[in-house]
Amino acid sequence: MSQLLKDVVGELSKLPGIGRRTALRLAIHILKMEPESVGDMTRSIDRFRNEVKYCTICNNLSDEDVCPICADRERDHSTICVVEQVADVLSIENTHQYCGLYHVLGGVISPMQGISPSDLKIDLLLDRIAGGGVREVILAISTSVEGETTLFYLMNRLRQFEGVKVTSIARGIGFGDELEYVDELTITHALRNRREIE
Amino acid sequence: MSQLLKDVVGELSKLPGIGRRTALRLAIHILKMEPESVGDMTRSIDRFRNEVKYCTICNNLSDEDVCPICADRERDHSTICVVEQVADVLSIENTHQYCGLYHVLGGVISPMQGISPSDLKIDLLLDRIAGGGVREVILAISTSVEGETTLFYLMNRLRQFEGVKVTSIARGIGFGDELEYVDELTITHALRNRREIE
Numbered sequence: 001m002s003q004l005l006k007d008v009v010g011e012l013s014k015l016p017g018i019g020r021r022t023a024l025r026l027a028i029h030i031l032k033m034e035p036e037s038v039g040d041m042t043r044s045i046d047r048f049r050n051e052v053k054y055c056t057i058c059n060n061l062s063d064e065d066v067c068p069i070c071a072d073r074e075r076d077h078s079t080i081c082v083v084e085q086v087a088d089v090l091s092i093e094n095t096h097q098y099c100g101l102y103h104v105l106g107g108v109i110s111p112m113q114g115i116s117p118s119d120l121k122i123d124l125l126l127d128r129i130a131g132g133g134v135r136e137v138i139l140a141i142s143t144s145v146e147g148e149t150t151l152f153y154l155m156n157r158l159r160q161f162e163g164v165k166v167t168s169i170a171r172g173i174g175f176g177d178e179l180e181y182v183d184e185l186t187i188t189h190a191l192r193n194r195r196e197i198e
Numbered sequence: 199m200s201q202l203l204k205d206v207v208g209e210l211s212k213l214p215g216i217g218r219r220t221a222l223r224l225a226i227h228i229l230k231m232e233p234e235s236v237g238d239m240t241r242s243i244d245r246f247r248n249e250v251k252y253c254t255i256c257n258n259l260s261d262e263d264v265c266p267i268c269a270d271r272e273r274d275h276s277t278i279c280v281v282e283q284v285a286d287v288l289s290i291e292n293t294h295q296y297c298g299l300y301h302v303l304g305g306v307i308s309p310m311q312g313i314s315p316s317d318l319k320i321d322l323l324l325d326r327i328a329g330g331g332v333r334e335v336i337l338a339i340s341t342s343v344e345g346e347t348t349l350f351y352l353m354n355r356l357r358q359f360e361g362v363k364v365t366s367i368a369r370g371i372g373f374g375d376e377l378e379y380v381d382e383l384t385i386t387h388a389l390r391n392r393r394e395i396e
Contacts, residue, residue: 001288002259008246011239016227022215024285029214030247031259038247039210048206049228049236061200061229068199083274087222090199198280 004170057128059104059121061086069093069101078135082154084108084142092140100138103128106120107154108146114190117153121165130159143185145170216246216322255326257319259284267291267299274298276333280323280352282340290338293388298336301326306344317353327359334363341369341383 005027011126012023030038054060055067058080062068069075069089083089089102105120137158141147151168157165172190175183182190187197201344210221219296228236231244253265254260254276260266267287277298281287281313286301327335337355339345356364370388371380380388 001290002250002261004242004246004250004261005259006387007242011242014235014239015224017220019222020312022214026213027282030243033247035247037212038243040213041313042243044202044205045236045240047227048202048225049233052202052229054199063200063202083316085246086226090222093199113342136271154317 032174047090058102059106059124061103063085078133079138080125080128080134080136081138081139081140084147084150100136105141105150108144110143110146111147112146120150122154122157126157129158130163132162134164136167138167138169140166140169210281215341220257254301257304257322258287258300274370277336278323278326278334278337279338282345282348290330297305298334303339303348306348308344308347310344313337318348320352320355324355327356327362332359332362332366336365336367338367 001025005024007018007083008030009023009025012018012026020025029111033041039123044165045112051063052102053062055062055070057070058064060067060069064071075106076099080090080098080103081098082105083092084105084107086104092102094096103121107115108122109117109120128134139151139154141151141154153174155166158164170193171186172193173179173186179187205221206225206228206300207221209219210224216224218377233377241324249261251263253260253268254263255268256265258265258267262269274297278301279290279298280301280303281290282305284302287302290296290300300320300324303320303323305313305318307313307315307318324361326332337349337352339349339352353364356362368391369384371377371384372389377385
């Protein structure tokens with residue numbers, strides 16, 4: 001087997017969710033691409049890894065010290081939505097329904113994986129709120145055990161700020177989900193938090 | 199959204215089987231990798247695209263003009279296994295059961311996709327056999343409509359070589375396959391080609 005092929009398959013299969021078979025398929029595809037396109041791709045990977053920054057305000061990925069969302073004067077700076085990771089910001093932005101700011105924790109508290117509150121950008125969030133002007137903090141944390149732990153930890157730490165409303169995104173049956181396949185905990189939550197039809 | 203992130207997600211999602219969501223997950227993973235590891239990966243992709251060659255004898259991927267399989271004097275040079283693509287060579291090599299040579303066609307005849315016999319390395323194969331010393335040609339082509347077309351085309355072209363046996367790999371029920379889920383055509387073939395138990 002060609003050493004060059006072996007190398008590229010070995011490197012690609014280090015990526016998550018890409019096994020040797022997929023890596024081989026990708027390599028064969030890369031071979032059929034224009035050399036310039038391949039160059040564009042590898043350059044974008046290198047630039048991204050070496051040049052991307054974290055927003056000094058919200059810890060979201062950014063090309064500048066302050067990300068475009070934090071820098072946007074049109075957005076509602078009195079509302080902060082706290083999320084685990086960068087991908088969550090994109091998911092919420094894609095709905096085009098939220099016009100406040102974000103705060104990316106960079107993970108959840110997980111004693112099993114050795115992630116303590118000090119490993120997350122929680123102090124940055126508290127300093128930010130202490131700076132004033134924040135009226136609502138929306139906690140959009142996943143419902144895993146670690147997520148719930150993080151949620152309770154944050155609720156405790158946020159209690160110190162009087163006049164700042166702390167909310168959590170609604171849990172319930174997702175649109176398109178069939179009740180038959182939804183887990184019991186979600187159904188329990190959805191039943192408890194039922195709403196009167198107006 | 200960071201332009202650097204947008205670029206890398208855009209580039210990665212051009213790869214087959216990688217949508218925007220997977221591309222984003224890969225980008226986040228790349229961010230957590232050591233910059234040197236990312237450099238190793240992108241370098242291996244660039245080198246592979248720009249430096250890999252095709253073996254002038256069998257059309258397999260190779261670092262040199264002649265691939266290690268064709269150059270190996272220990273292998274049986276009188277047997278050529280004809281396959282569609284590079285990945286097929288690797289699948290057969292992984293069995294460690296075949297010690298002959300290969301010939302990579304580079305695809306199958308597909309009028310729908312505008313691939314005619316002249317687009318494949320068929321003449322190279324015929325020249326190779328005409329050169330003498332070949333006793334058996336094994337056709338290991340997939341059973342798709344295009345594969346069968348290619349198989350019949352090759353069988354016709356190979357008829358000119360007297361003394362060269364042309365065989366096809368066996369079709370049947372795969373190991374681990376449950377009869378219940380196997381398609382009718384495969385079962386029909388498997389029944390017709392049944393063997394007496396020795």
